[in-house]
Amino acid sequence: MSNPVVAIVGRPNVGKSTIFNRIAGERISIVEDTPGVTRDRIYAHSEWLGQHFDMIDTGGIEITNEPLISQIKEQAEIAIDEADVIVAVVSAQEGVTDADEQVAQILYRSKKPVILAVNKVDNPEVRAEIYDFYSLGLGDPMPVSGTHGIGTGDLLDKICQAFPEKKEEQLDSSIKFSFIGRPNVGKSSLVNAILGENRVIVSGIEGTTRDAIDTKFTTEDETEYTMIDTAGIRKRGKVYENTEKYSVMRAMRAIDRSDVVCVVLNAEEGIRDQDKHVAGYAHEAGRGVIIVVNKWDTLKKNNQTLQEFENLIRAEFQYLSYAPIVFVSAKTHQRLDTLPALIKKVDHNHQQRIPSSVLNDVLMDAIAHNPTPTENGKRLRVYYGTQVAVKPPTFVVFVNDPDLMHFSYERFLENQIRDAFDFTGTPLRIIERRRK
Ligand code: GDP
Ligand code: GDP
Numbered sequence: 059m060s061n062p063v064v065a066i067v068g069r070p071n072v073g074k075s076t077i078f079n080r081i082a083g084e085r086i087s088i089v090e091d092t093p094g095v096t097r098d099r100i101y102a103h104s105e106w107l108g109q110h111f112d113m114i115d116t117g118g119i120e121i122t123n124e125p126l127i128s129q130i131k132e133q134a135e136i137a138i139d140e141a142d143v144i145v146a147v148v149s150a151q152e153g154v155t156d157a158d159e160q161v162a163q164i165l166y167r168s169k170k171p172v173i174l175a176v177n178k179v180d181n182p183e184v185r186a187e188i189y190d191f192y193s194l195g196l197g198d199p200m201p202v203s204g205t206h207g208i209g210t211g212d213l214l215d216k217i218c219q220a221f222p223e224k225k226e227e228q229l230d231s232s233i234k235f236s237f238i239g240r241p242n243v244g245k246s247s248l249v250n251a252i253l254g255e256n257r258v259i260v261s262g263i264e265g266t267t268r269d270a271i272d273t274k275f276t277t278e279d280e281t282e283y284t285m286i287d288t289a290g291i292r293k294r295g296k297v298y299e300n301t302e303k304y305s306v307m308r309a310m311r312a313i314d315r316s317d318v319v320c321v322v323l324n325a326e327e328g329i330r331d332q333d334k335h336v337a338g339y340a341h342e343a344g345r346g347v348i349i350v351v352n353k354w355d356t357l358k359k360n361n362q363t364l365q366e367f368e369n370l371i372r373a374e375f376q377y378l379s380y381a382p383i384v385f386v387s388a389k390t391h392q393r394l395d396t397l398p399a400l401i402k403k404v405d406h407n408h409q410q411r412i413p414s415s416v417l418n419d420v421l422m423d424a425i426a427h428n429p430t431p432t433e434n435g436k437r438l439r440v441y442y443g444t445q446v447a448v449k450p451p452t453f454v455v456f457v458n459d460p461d462l463m464h465f466s467y468e469r470f471l472e473n474q475i476r477d478a479f480d481f482t483g484t485p486l487r488i489i490e491r492r493r494k
Pocket of ligand 2: 239240241242243244245246247248352353354355356386387388389390
């Protein structure tokens with residue numbers, strides 16, 4: 059279910075982010091118009107010869123108020139905690155430095171495979187420099203040039219060889235969900251409150267390879283759920299766990315492993331930018347989304363409060379218009395018993411399949427009521443549509459010319475599909491194809 063993780067470590071300026079971007083490269087898709095998505099990436103999916111993996115640039119995780127050398131050490135600790143394979147980057151231009159040795163000292167303590175990449179080997183003359191790096195005791199140095207793309211193929215081969223053997227995937231039909239959100243919104247309180255509900259039977263806590271802890275539980279209707287751990291839920295007391303970049307990175311990993319993501323907001327504090335970063339990623343990843351407004355007990359309410367808060371959320375998270383909103387309190391347990399059923403419903407919608415015949419009735423009806431747009435005298439023709447994927451539901455619509463499909467008309471078709479079928483909580487994807 060989860061991909062192997064590669065972490066890149068090393069002191070500043072050796073070229074970590076250059077190598078990260080080269081490996082992640084064009085392969086990551088960021089929907090440009092999703093507001094609030096962090097531009098400076100430290101986490102990305104990548105693939106090499108059919109092997110998928112996730113990558114963390116630990117250099118992007120700043121631990122403020124710490125001297126540089128302790129920051130570098132913390133970043134190496136993150137790599138050890140989070141990764142299956144660690145790439146230690148050094149620079150041929152500067153040679154072996156104290157900071158490189160400090161990083162190596164920390165990496166010795168890990169049982170994870172470490173690959174030593176000597177960067178900035180831009181031409182063959184520099185190659186001789188790499189032998190000095192044997193002194194770090196991290197094995198054979200591999201020459202690369204991040205800016206020129208030299209040696210990255212060999213590096214990727216070596217990374218992929220070091221991945222742990224794939225374990226037999228166990229059949230697990232439980233609904234996987236997570237609570238994500240910035241620190242202090244109440245994620246761990248929600249976890250504990252839900253597990254403490256009378257109607258919930260906790261069946262097991264599983265440690266996974268990366269120290270994450272997932273909890274399985276069953277509700278009265280015998281539905282099985284797996285709650286995916288995120289940073290902030292089970293704090294291990296490490297300094298870096300309080301940094302924003304780290305918690306965003308952990309949230310991204312949790313989102314990847316979830317079917318349904320509960321974006322937790324704090325009613326007491328309203329909506330902050332960091333809430334939008336995390337929600338933007340959940341949307342982009344195509345997961346089912348529920349907006350959970352926690353600490354509802356803290357507000358002085360009148361009969362407008364709920365509607366006002368909902369309006370605020372709809373205005374700030376326009377791209378999540380499909381996500382249901384629940385107002386809860388981990389403290390008083392208000393409405394918490396409704397959450398598992400809602401997660402189950404969103405999970406169902408997220409993997410719902412609509413038969414083509416029914417879908418086409420809806421599409422043709424929609425077109426009959428709202429004629430397709432024209433451009434330069436040419437009219438968009440929609441021939442038929444079919445659902446090609448679930449999680450999220452994805453539709454291909456065959457047309458005479460995809461360029462004639464305006465954003466607003468696509469939105470109209472999406473709304474018609476949503477009116478006809480219950481897709482609450484799930485994004486929909488619509489792809490136009492030219493009919494040959
Ligand atoms: P980081 O701090 O380790 O993430 O380092 P960066 O990726 O930001 O790179 C630091 C500097 O080194 C930048 O000016 C890069 O352009 C440069 N750099 C990175 N890779 C190479 C390389 O392969 N050759 C050369 N000559 N410069 C590089
Ligand atoms: P996390 O960092 O998102 O996991 O947040 P925590 O679960 O640690 O909660 C942060 C603080 O908010 C703690 O002091 C909790 O007791 C408090 N808290 C959490 N949920 C609620 C709630 O529903 N109502 C109130 N009043 N306080 C809450």
